[in-house]
Amino acid sequence: MSQYSETHDPETRFETLGVEWREDRVVVELRRPEARNAINAEMIAELHQVCARIEADPKPLLLTGHGTVFAGGADISELRERGRDQALAGINSRLFERLHRLQAPTVAAVDGFALGGGAELSYACDIRIATPTAVFAQPEPGLGIIAGAGACWRLKELVGTSVAKQVLIGGFKLDAEAALRHGLVAEIVPSEELRERAHGLIDRMAASSAMALRMTKMVLDADGVHPLADDLTQAVLFESADKHDRMTRFLERKKR
Known part of the structure; x- marks a missing residue:
C-alpha cells in the first residue's frame, strides 16, 4: 500500500489519490509526487471510481494536486508504449469527458505546473482557480503526438481559437496572469490560501439549490x-x- 493512500471511506483505498468524502463535497488530491503527479493508468482507473461514486451521489468536486504541482502531464513511459488501439480507446479523454459531465459543479485548484494531460484534466472542470506559480501548457507535439484528451477543442472553447493555437501549435505557455487575462482561471490566490479559497467557492455553490x-x-x-x-x-x-x-x-x- 502506498504511503500516500488516504481516504475517509474505509471501503475504498487508493494508490494515486487522496480522497475525502465529505457530506457536501468530494475533495480529490492527485498524489504521485515521485512523478510530479503525472497521470498514469492507475490514476485514471481510480478517478473513474471517484466519478462513479459522484454519479451515484452527486456533490461538488474539488480537484487539486499534491505539493506544489497540479499534474505534470500524462505518464510518458506509458504513453510511449501505447499504440493505435489505445489511442482509439480514448483512455484519458473518456475519463475527462466523464468528469466534465458530472452533474454537480467541479473546481480545479491549480498550483504550479498543469502540463499536457494535467492541463486537459483541469480544462474538464467547470471552474479553475490558480496560484501565481501556475503554468498551463501543451507540449505534446514535441513528443510526436497531439493533445488528444480534449485540449484541441476544449481549450478553444475556454480561451478562443487564437490563444488556443498559440498554446497548441506555437508552444506558448499560459502563466497565471495570462490564464486570468484570457478567462481560463477565475482568480489568482496565494499558494497558502488556494484550498481555502477553493472551498469558499464550493461553499457558495452549496448555498444555492x-x-x-x-x-x-x-x-x-x-x-x-x-x-x-x-x-x-x-x-x-x-x-x-x-x-x-x-x-x-x-x-x-x-x-x-
Missing part, C-alpha cells in the same frame, strides 16, 4: 437550440419545493 446548479450546468453544456432547453429546465425547477421555499425565505427577509 443543488437542482438549480445541476440544471444550469446541463443547459450551459447542451448542444443545439438553447431557448427550448431553458424553458424545459425552468419548467422542472418552477415545480420544485426547493424553489418555492427559497423564494419564500427571500421575500420574508425583504419584508423585515
